Amino acid sequence: MENSLILVHTGNGKGKTTAALGIGLRAVGHGMKVLMLQFIKGTWHTGELDAVKRLHPDFKITQLGQGFIKSQKGEWSEAVLENARTSWNLTKQEIASDAYDMIILDEINNMIDYGLIDVEEAIAVLKERPKRLSIILTGRNAHPKIIEMADLVTEMKEIKHPYKKGIKAQKGIEF
Ligand code: ATP
Numbered sequence: 001m002e003n004s005l006i007l008v009h010t011g012n013g014k015g016k017t018t019a020a021l022g023i024g025l026r027a028v029g030h031g032m033k034v035l036m037l038q039f040i041k042g043t044w045h046t047g048e049l050d051a052v053k054r055l056h057p058d059f060k061i062t063q064l065g066q067g068f069i070k071s072q073k074g075e076w077s078e079a080v081l082e083n084a085r086t087s088w089n090l091t092k093q094e095i096a097s098d099a100y101d102m103i104i105l106d107e108i109n110n111m112i113d114y115g116l117i118d119v120e121e122a123i124a125v126l127k128e129r130p131k132r133l134s135i136i137l138t139g140r141n142a143h144p145k146i147i148e149m150a151d152l153v154t155e156m157k158e159i160k161h162p163y164k165k166g167i168k169a170q171k172g173i174e175f
């Protein structure tokens with residue numbers, strides 16, 4: 001019996017995206033096909049992009065975003081809304097493709113939190129996923145309905161972060 005799972009990595013501490021990459025690495029070792037779709041991110045080149053290229057085509061990362069986003073008086077620009085629609089449509093296609101054993105939806109919790117992806121629609125898509133497909137959702141402020149439907153939820157809690165001491169993001173650790 002094989003069970004696919006819905007996993008959530010949330011909280012304000014570091015480790016949400018990197019823990020998902022770790023699980024992806026583990027899955028690739030078992031011959032599984034893994035895809036990470038990164039919402040929001042798109043301008044910052046991180047080490048995992050090049051590391052995962054070495055595992056191509058078993059492990060792929062696609063960046064869907066255009067970098068850090070911020071609303072103006074609670075309103076999103078048309079460019080952000082358009083990017084959210086395109087990113088979500090691609091996500092639905094990749095999930096339905098049945099080409100993967102695991103899909104990591106990196107920072108999707110933030111997209112749902114911002115109202116850029118509808119939580120009810122996200123839940124429907126997760127429920128209708130191919131049988132073998134496990135999905136990891138990362139990002140702060142995971143929606144209570146996502147937490148409720150998930151099988152495994154971990155909250156990263158900040159105890160200490162070097163940023164608070166004014167130490168800038170370190171290569172190989174933060175990016
Ligand atoms: P990582 O990608 O290192 O696993 P993350 O996915 O948990 O971190 P995000 O909220 O996606 O964290 O933020 C991405 C970037 O912000 C990373 O460079 C991360 O180190 C940094 N970061 C995470 N948590 C904090 C924090 N509490 N204070 C300052 N910077 C943080």
Ligand code: MG
Pocket residue numbers: 016017018107138139
């Ligand atoms: Mg992250």
